[in-house]
Amino acid sequence: xxxxxxxxxxxxxxxxxxxxxxxxxxxxxxxxxxxxxxxxxxxxxxxxxxxxxxxxxxxxxxxxxxxxxxxxxxxxxxxxxxxxxxxxxxxxxxxxxxxxxxxxxxxxxxxxxxxxxxxxxxxxxxxxxxxxxxxxxxxxxxxxxxxxxxxxxxxxxxxxxxxxxxxxxxxxxxxxxxxxxxxxxxxxxxxxxxxxxxxxxxxxxxxxxxxxxxxxxxxxxxxxxxxxxxxxxxxxxxxxxxxxxxxxxxxxxxxxxxxxxxxxxxxxxxxxxxxxxxxxxxxxxxxxxxxxxxxxxxxxxxxxxxxxxxxxxxxxxxxxxxxxxxxxxxxxxxxxxxxxxxxxxxxxxxxxxxxxxxxxxxxxxxxxxxxxxxxxxx
Amino acid sequence: xxxxxxxxxxxxxxxxxxxxxxxxxxxxxxxxxxxxxxxxxxxxxxxxxxxxxxxxxxxxxxxxxxxxxxxxxxxxxxxxxxxxxxxxxxxxxxxxxxxxxxxxxxxxxxxxxxxxxxxxxxxxxxxxxxxxxxxxxxxxxxxxxxxxxxxxxxxxxxxxxxxxxxxxxxxxxxxxxxxxxxxxxxxxxxxxxxxxxxxxxxxxxxxxxxxxxxxxxxxxxxxxxxxxxxxxxxxxxxxxxxxxxxxxxxxxxxxxxxxxxxxxxxxxxxxxxxxxxxxxxxxxxxxxxxxxxxxxxxxxxxxxxxxxxxxxxxxxxxxxxxxxxxxxxxxxxxxxxxxxxxxxxxxxxxxxxxxxxxxxxxxxxxxxxxxxxxxxxxxxxxxxxxxxxxxxxxxxxxxxxxxxxxxxxxxxxxxxxxxxxxxxxxxxxxxxxxxxxxxxxxxxxxxxxxxxxxxxxxxxxxxxxxxxxxxxxxxx
Numbered sequence: 001x002x003x004x005x006x007x008x009x010x011x012x013x014x015x016x017x018x019x020x021x022x023x024x025x026x027x028x029x030x031x032x033x034x035x036x037x038x039x040x041x042x043x044x045x046x047x048x049x050x051x052x053x054x055x056x057x058x059x060x061x062x063x064x065x066x067x068x069x070x071x072x073x074x075x076x077x078x079x080x081x082x083x084x085x086x087x088x089x090x091x092x093x094x095x096x097x098x099x100x101x102x103x104x105x106x107x108x109x110x111x112x113x114x115x116x117x118x119x120x121x122x123x124x125x126x127x128x129x130x131x132x133x134x135x136x137x138x139x140x141x142x143x144x145x146x147x148x149x150x151x152x153x154x155x156x157x158x159x160x161x162x163x164x165x166x167x168x169x170x171x172x173x174x175x176x177x178x179x180x181x182x183x184x185x186x187x188x189x190x191x192x193x194x195x196x197x198x199x200x201x202x203x204x205x206x207x208x209x210x211x212x213x214x215x216x217x218x219x220x221x222x223x224x225x226x227x228x229x230x231x232x233x234x235x236x237x238x239x240x241x242x243x244x245x246x247x248x249x250x251x252x253x254x255x256x257x258x259x260x261x262x263x264x265x266x267x268x269x270x271x272x273x274x275x276x277x278x279x280x281x282x283x284x285x286x287x288x289x290x291x292x293x294x295x296x297x298x299x300x301x302x303x304x305x306x307x308x309x310x311x312x313x314x315x316x317x318x319x320x321x322x323x324x325x326x327x328x329x330x331x332x333x334x335x336x337x338x339x340x341x342x343x344x345x346x347x348x349x350x351x352x353x354x355x356x357x358x359x360x361x362x363x364x365x366x367x368x369x370x371x372x373x374x375x376x377x378x
Numbered sequence: 379x380x381x382x383x384x385x386x387x388x389x390x391x392x393x394x395x396x397x398x399x400x401x402x403x404x405x406x407x408x409x410x411x412x413x414x415x416x417x418x419x420x421x422x423x424x425x426x427x428x429x430x431x432x433x434x435x436x437x438x439x440x441x442x443x444x445x446x447x448x449x450x451x452x453x454x455x456x457x458x459x460x461x462x463x464x465x466x467x468x469x470x471x472x473x474x475x476x477x478x479x480x481x482x483x484x485x486x487x488x489x490x491x492x493x494x495x496x497x498x499x500x501x502x503x504x505x506x507x508x509x510x511x512x513x514x515x516x517x518x519x520x521x522x523x524x525x526x527x528x529x530x531x532x533x534x535x536x537x538x539x540x541x542x543x544x545x546x547x548x549x550x551x552x553x554x555x556x557x558x559x560x561x562x563x564x565x566x567x568x569x570x571x572x573x574x575x576x577x578x579x580x581x582x583x584x585x586x587x588x589x590x591x592x593x594x595x596x597x598x599x600x601x602x603x604x605x606x607x608x609x610x611x612x613x614x615x616x617x618x619x620x621x622x623x624x625x626x627x628x629x630x631x632x633x634x635x636x637x638x639x640x641x642x643x644x645x646x647x648x649x650x651x652x653x654x655x656x657x658x659x660x661x662x663x664x665x666x667x668x669x670x671x672x673x674x675x676x677x678x679x680x681x682x683x684x685x686x687x688x689x690x691x692x693x694x695x696x697x698x699x700x701x702x703x704x705x706x707x708x709x710x711x712x713x714x715x716x717x718x719x720x721x722x723x724x725x726x727x728x729x730x731x732x733x734x735x736x737x738x739x740x741x742x743x744x745x746x747x748x749x750x751x752x753x754x755x756x757x758x759x760x761x762x763x764x765x766x767x768x769x770x771x772x773x774x775x776x777x778x779x780x781x782x783x784x785x786x787x788x789x790x791x792x793x794x795x796x797x798x799x800x801x802x803x804x805x806x807x808x809x810x811x812x813x814x815x816x817x818x819x820x821x822x823x824x825x826x827x828x829x830x831x832x833x834x835x836x837x838x839x840x841x842x843x844x845x846x847x848x849x850x851x852x853x854x
Contacts, residue, residue: 002667007657011758020757020780023723034722038433042718044424044474045537049515058492058511059446060473061419063537069432070415078435085415101536103715308523342523 037075037111039104040068047098047108052313052332053091053321062091064098064108071112083126086119090126090320091328094200095280095313116202128323129201136210140192141166142319152187157223157250161230162193163352168367171352175229175255175369181376182262189221194236197319204244211236211246219249226252229369231281231351232317239285254282255369256291256350263298268375273303275343277336277358277365279351280313292350295368299375305343312336314357322357333357392484393464393846395442401463402445402487405455409446416444420470420488425478425818426728429721430787438817441468441482448493450567450575450605456489457603458573460846468848469599471511471542474534476729477816479546479598483850491541494605499524505564505580506611510541510604526611529556529646532812536712541604547596549772549812551711553765554639555646555678558812560595562609568594570602571842580608593837598814599848601841615646615677619687620704623696624669628652629740631670632763632771634694636736639768643689647675649707652743654760655776660706665699672696673704720778725757726791727778730798734807735770739763742805743773749801753793755779765811772811815852823852 005028012021026032034042045065048054054063061070070088073079094109119125125133135144142162158179160172172188179186195210218226226248228234234254241248276292283289289311296304315332316322322329337358340347347365349355359365403410421437422428428438442465447453460467466486473480482488494509497520506528508517514535521527531550532538542548544566549558556562565580578591594604625631631650638645649672651659656671663671672694676687691698720727734742743761750759756779765772775798781790799809799822809826810819824831835853839845 001664002657002661004661006661007654008758010657011654011760016757020725020755023780024720024725024757024778027719027723027725032723034719038722039715039718041432042429042721044534044714044717045472046712046714048472048537049513050536055495055513055516058490058495059416059419060444060470060490061413061416066419069419073418076435079414079418084413087413088415088419101712103713104718309519 036104036106037068037072040065040102040106040108040111041072043068043102046103047101050097050101052093052095052097052315052335053328056332056335057091057328061088067092067108067112071115074115081115081119081122081124083124086116086124086126087324089116090201090324093280093313093315093317093321093332095317096284097280097311097313099284113202117204120202120204126324129203129320132197132201132319132323133203133206136193136195136198136206140210140213142193142197147190147192149188149190151189151221153222154185154187155224156184156186157218157221157226158186158188159218159226159228159233160188160191161228161233161352163356164229165191167356168352171229171367171369174373178369178373179227186227187223189217192217194233196232196236196240199236199240200319207240208244208246211241211244215241215246215248219247223250226250227255227258228252229255229352229367231279231286232353235281235285254286254288254350256282256295257288259295259368259372260291263295266298266372266376268299268372270299270302270375272346273305273344274346274348274371275305275307275340277307277314277340277347277349277354278311279349279354280311280317282350283311292348292368295372296348299372303344308339308342312339314354316353316357329357334361337361337363391442392466392486392849393460395463395465395486398459398463398465398487399443401459402443402456405459406445406447406452409448409452410443411446412443417441420444420480420482420490423473423475423478423480425476425481425816426717426721427726427788427791427818428478428481429717430726433722438478439482440485441488442485444488444490446490446493450494450569453489453491453569453603453605454573454575456487457569457571460487461572461844464844464846466846466849467603469541469545469603471539471545472513472534472537474538475542475546475816476813477818479814479816479848479851481817483817486846489603491603491605492539494541499526499611504611505608507580507606507608508540509606510539512540514538514540514543521611522614525614527614528562528609529612530559530562533712533714540607540609544595544604544607545598546814547812549765551649551764552646552675554648555644556612558765560592563591563595563607564610565608566591566594566604567606568602568604571844571846575605596814598816598852600838600852602847615683617680617683618675618677619683620701621674621676621687621690621694622666622699622701622703623672623674623694624666624699625672625696626669628670628743630695631672632736632739634696635672635766635771637693638690639766641689641693643676643686645674645676645686645690646678647673648766649673649762649764651762652760654758655762658760659710660703662706663699663703665697666703670696671699671703673707675704724787725778725780726787727776728791728795730775730777730795731772731811731813732775732798732802732807732809733765733770733772733811734802734805738806739771739773742802742807745801745805746773746775746798749797750775750777750794753779753790753797755782755785755790756794817851820852820854
């Protein structure tokens with residue numbers, strides 16, 4: 001079978017080798033290539049339609065390729081590294097919904113991250129982020145509240161995460177109840193943040209510091225398994241910690257992943273219709289796109305209505321957008337609510353941030369744990 | 379035309395931009411941006427040579443401000459202020475135009491319409507109403523969910539907007555059945571100088587004088603700013619057939635399609651690739667390699683589609699190559715990466731689309747390929763035929779090359795384009811089929827239009843006496 005580039009060799013021929021042919025053959029052989037940020041910057045935004053910011057804000061500067069162009073110009077020192085020019089780069093949700101449509105499978109969030117890191121290193125930081133950095137430094141909690149809970153012990157550690165601890169403590173109680181019903185004697189410890197907010201804002205040094213501290217606490221707890229309600233925490237523990245050489249001894253699962261292993265043995269019934277909202281971190285970053293829906297499919301009598309769009313960020317992921325441009329984050333959440341409304345009035349999700357962002361305005365958004373607990377009780 | 383950022387910013391302004399900005403900020407408030415990052419982002423569209431400049435730190439132009447209207451009233455205010463102050467105004471959709479039609483050549487204000495994105499389907503009338511800024515993928519997804527399709531799939535489907543399609547007279551890959559955007563536009567609303575919103579209602583047909591809707595289709599923003607369009611929709615196809623063929627010659631494949639169309643069959647997709655492009659796109663299919671490859675999709679009502687498939691199979695003279703090449707094409711048709719791979723290392727690459735009647739189609743193909751290859755530095759030139767009519771065909775040429783020593787990328791680029799345009803005109807073709815004119819192609823327009831060029835210029839100035847609407851684009 002002919003190779004991918006044989007046509008080019010046939011076409012260019014020997015006579016043209018002396019001009020630009022050699023250059024092209026180097027590209028074909030993989031010996032010459034532009035860096036990824038440049039490639040992204042030269043794209044016509046083939047992923048624009050998948051980017052929630054692009055759809056809602058509609059601004060060229062914050063389109064995926066638009067962000068890459070700004071990052072490239074800053075990197076090449078053609079435009080200044082200042083807050084005004086950094087603002088488009090922080091108008092990225094980090095949802096990576098762009099990646100499936102990229103011919104190179106790039107994550108725009110990853111491509112522009114070095115420029116954010118450079119900015120933080122140089123002290124060019126938005127005021128809105130300083131509080132986050134300070135909170136993480138001092139209390140180890142993104143909200144600035146030190147967790148005063150007692151440290152338990154056992155095989156299964158339930159890691160609540162900053163959002164659950166501060167905004168949805170009742171979800172933590174319900175998750176522990178569900179785990180107990182499933183036969184797991186789960187315990188909690190006094191927690192510190194996984195570090196993702198610092199990472200998302202470009203403060204990689206702080207991320208590593210917080211992550212090391214959290215990893216030490218988690219390793220010291222002696223559990224074999226960590227279960228978390230927050231897909232961002234699960235992603236950080238499973239993907240980012242190894243990437244930065246931070247060792248976490250226990251296995252880490254998002255609660256839906258644990259439920260996926262045991263749900264077949266449960267008797268669950270319902271007589272209602274729901275739709276579902278797939279959190280980006282679970283569906284895209286942990287690669288469990290079909291998991292939430294498959295859990296719901298185990299509930300007898302439940303009518304599952306497809307959301308208008310299977311994947312669309314709630315607008316609050318990634319920390320930066322909701323802190324820097326809360327109106328835009330809310331507009332994106334409103335857009336997502338509109339898409340979900342085409343399915344059913346009740347929405348099941350599996351991320352505390354998504355739940356908080358999307359609840360209201362005629363929609364009842366409920367965490368999968370609460371939903372299944374209801375079904376079990378009935 | 380290339381300048382560094384600083385040089386562009388120091389250029390003399392046209393009109394009273396300072397007063398215009400004060401007024402616009404009063405009326406549109408935070409929907410006006412003068413941030414450098416925004417100005418830079420709207421300094422170009424997808425005119426490919428501009429990316430070579432960008433990599434060197436040059437931009438073709440910079441606007442003084444960008445505005446983001448959220449209503450027709452905002453657009454009316456923008457046009458009124460621009461007219462009063464003599465400030466240029468450039469409408470902007472998805473920025474995927476490839477000829478510089480939205481480049482803010484004289485400074486002024488870029489109007490990004492992407493926040494006008496409301497949608498409404500009228501099922502009984504088989505019609506959709508869309509704000510100019512609705513994203514291409516979004517409108518198709520919206521219609522599909524309700525059992526309809528627009529049938530409009532340009533390669534820019536994902537980044538482009540509905541208003542951009544109409545303004546540039548775009549066409550989609552399924553055009554042989556569904557037509558270009560001009561066949562879908564039923565009505566539209568536009569704001570023209572001195573700041574008036576006009577509406578051309580979406581009647582099924584009207585004989586109220588010359589068709590003013592057509593004046594705006596392909597106008598590239600030189601008359602006004604479209605804010606809303608009504609487009610025809612079709613029921614989602616019931617059945618789809620995928621066919622492909624290998625032919626020994628381009629003439630044989632072209633003749634086959636001509637016969638199919640003349641019998642009244644309307645396949646949605648027909649694409650005939652020359653030998654180079656067949657090798658390039660279908661290298662995994664041995665039966666096509668080294669031949670002229672054709673992919674065809676027939677779709678629609680089940681019975682009608684079956685009949686059309688039969689006509690295609692009967693009339694196409696070539697060796698059937700099955701469904702797989704078509705599946706491959708469907709899977710890869712939006713996989714655009716050549717510019718990103720080759721432009722950064724100095725390879726100049728671009729596409730040129732022209733149209734010609736059947737009687738001179740093969741001749742035009744040969745002449746344009748020969749002309750492009752004759753330019754020193756050209757490494758490859760190829761083409762496929764991608765849109766078909768009873769009367770003729772569109773050829774879509776691709777060239778790549780490296781400027782020879784002593785010649786800039788722009789000089790090489792222009793030399794290949796000149797050769798291709800000259801060969802097209804000499805072969806009886808039209809210089810553009812669907813990419814339009816923009817700033818790059820305007821120097822060939824007068825020859826193509828002859829005395830009609832002056833008619834176009836007079837219409838432009840009759841509507842826009844101060845020449846504030848996209849000045850310098852298309853007509854000088």
